[in-house]
Amino acid sequence: MNRCFFSQLLTLGAGLFAARSTGATDTDDRAELTDPAHSAAPSDLPVTVSDFIAQAATRLPRASFEYVTTGSEDEVTLRDNVEAFRRIRVLPPLLHGVSTTDLSTTVLGQKISMPVLLAPVAALRMLHPQGVLASARAAASANTICAASSSALNGVEEIAQASDGPKWLQLYVPRQRAVAQRLVARAEAAGFSAIVVTVDLGERKDADLRNRFTVPKDMLLKHLQDIGYTHLTDRSSHMDLIEFNAAAWDISLNMDFFKWLRGLTRLPILLKGVLSADAARQAVDLGLNGIVVSNHGGRRLDGMPASIDVLSDVVQAVDGEIEILMDGGIRRGGDVMKALALGAKAVMIGRPQAWALAAGGEKGVRRVLDILRDELTNAMIASGCSSVEAVNSSLLRT
Ligand SMILES: Cc1cc2nc3c(=O)[nH]c(=O)nc-3n(C[C@H](O)[C@H](O)[C@H](O)COP(=O)(O)O)c2cc1C
Numbered sequence: 234m235n236r237c238f239f240s241q242l243l244t245l246g247a248g249l250f251a252a253r254s255t256g257a258t259d260t261d262d263r264a265e266l267t268d269p270a271h272s273a274a275p276s277d278l279p280v281t282v283s284d285f286i287a288q289a290a291t292r293l294p295r296a297s298f299e300y301v302t303t304g305s306e307d308e309v310t311l312r313d314n315v316e317a318f319r320r321i322r323v324l325p326p327l328l329h330g331v332s333t334t335d336l337s338t339t340v341l342g343q344k345i346s347m348p349v350l351l352a353p354v355a356a357l358r359m360l361h362p363q364g365v366l367a368s369a370r371a372a373a374s375a376n377t378i379c380a381a382s383s384s385a386l387n388g389v390e391e392i393a394q395a396s397d398g399p400k401w402l403q404l405y406v407p408r409q410r411a412v413a414q415r416l417v418a419r420a421e422a423a424g425f426s427a428i429v430v431t432v433d434l435g436e437r438k439d440a441d442l443r444n445r446f447t448v449p450k451d452m453l454l455k456h457l458q459d460i461g462y463t464h465l466t467d468r469s470s471h472m473d474l475i476e477f478n479a480a481a482w483d484i485s486l487n488m489d490f491f492k493w494l495r496g497l498t499r500l501p502i503l504l505k506g507v508l509s510a511d512a513a514r515q516a517v518d519l520g521l522n523g524i525v526v527s528n529h530g531g532r533r534l535d536g537m538p539a540s541i542d543v544l545s546d547v548v549q550a551v552d553g554e555i556e557i558l559m560d561g562g563i564r565r566g567g568d569v570m571k572a573l574a575l576g577a578k579a580v581m582i583g584r585p586q587a588w589a590l591a592a593g594g595e596k597g598v599r600r601v602l603d604i605l606r607d608e609l610t611n612a613m614i615a616s617g618c619s620s621v622e623a624v625n626s627s628l629l630r631t
Contacts, residue, residue, distance in 0.1 A: 289592050300356065315514055347607070352582055370398075370595045412460065432505065454474055467615045503523035504523070545576065
């Protein structure tokens with residue numbers, strides 16, 4: 234995978250890219266990444282995030298690959314998320330005397346080895362049989378946090394059993410409040426340490442419409458049962474389940490919901506989908522514990538700004554009162570450093586995780602985290618930063 238191909242993929246939205254479809258089976262353990270020591274083709278070992286894209290494309294059915302890779306409508310926001318990082322230049326001091334660096338940091342009181350978390354990604358079990366279970370294990374072995382999507386297609390107890398590393402649950406809110414309440418209580422009991430509520434809702438992507446992308450019946454049934462809709466059975470048709478699913482989620486959340494949730498759990502609550510100073514202040518006023526500056530990876534309303542472009546406004550508005558994470562467009566360790574320099578406590582990765590999972594299961598996700606760790610280490614040493622606290626906006630020329 235070269236950078237030209239990668240940018241073409243983003244520019245064309247993968248619509249013209251003919252993915253070789255092999256499909257995924259339940260017993261398929263595709264977790265072996267090619268190791269140069271045992272391979273005639275050393276170049277197969279991914280060395281950049283974008284190397285995983287071609288591997289994911291060969292492993293996945295086209296519809297699943299495009300579900301992950303594409304954005305909404307004309308993909309303006311998707312492209313901008315990536316390109317906005319390229320527009321920011323770094324100007325390190327000379328003769329800084331730094332030769333090692335410490336990437337560890339603390340997010341919501343949790344010490345982690347580096348400021349990169351796994352973002353919530355839906356339908357991971359369609360990309361690899363181990364799905365979010367593999368992601369959670371990879372995050373644990375890298376000593377970072379896995380924010381598991383409530384739509385990843387595994388139940389909270391399964392995820393908790395898979396890994397004892399730090400885990401957050403990202404919540405899409407069941408319309409039936411009793412189901413939502415039980416789900417939050419189950420997550421708390423299972424050992425999840427924060428709830429992320431995503432508020433940029435409603436996904437409508439051209440590629441998914443063309444491909445008639447759907448979750449297979451058995452996975453959808455299990456998913457709805459895992460959420461707490463235990464009355465559903467195999468007797469329902471696939472179409473019935475699709476219709477039930479479409480109506481099962483609350484897409485009209487308002488402030489009252491957060492007051493209700495705050496009274497329900499002692500877990501920290503993060504609001505995901507913040508792009509403005511006003512929204513950030515609302516989160517602070519609601520007594521929430523953190524914000525994820527995010528446009529959902531350009532999968533929601535096309536034309537929204539790149540996350541990195543609005544980060545400074547949010548940081549200024551919050552003025553240190555709660556923690557700020559960001560996601561969208563992180564493809565290099567240097568991007569992580571730029572986000573830290575603009576005031577993020579840490580970043581999250583969505584597509585890089587999904588591509589790596591499809592390419593190599595748990596080992597793939599672990600490798601993508603290691604690649605970002607190595608690139609960030611290199612960027613910080615080159616910039617004279619011996620710790621993440623030392624990264625600040627004086628490094629940047631915007
Ligand atoms: C395939 C896919 C599924 C996603 N599913 C969810 C989800 O279930 N919940 C959520 O809050 N965000 C979801 N996101 C958004 C990510 O959490 C994250 O905001 C975004 O991917 C960051 O941009 P990036 O892909 O450039 O890293 C999804 C993203 C992708 C690519």
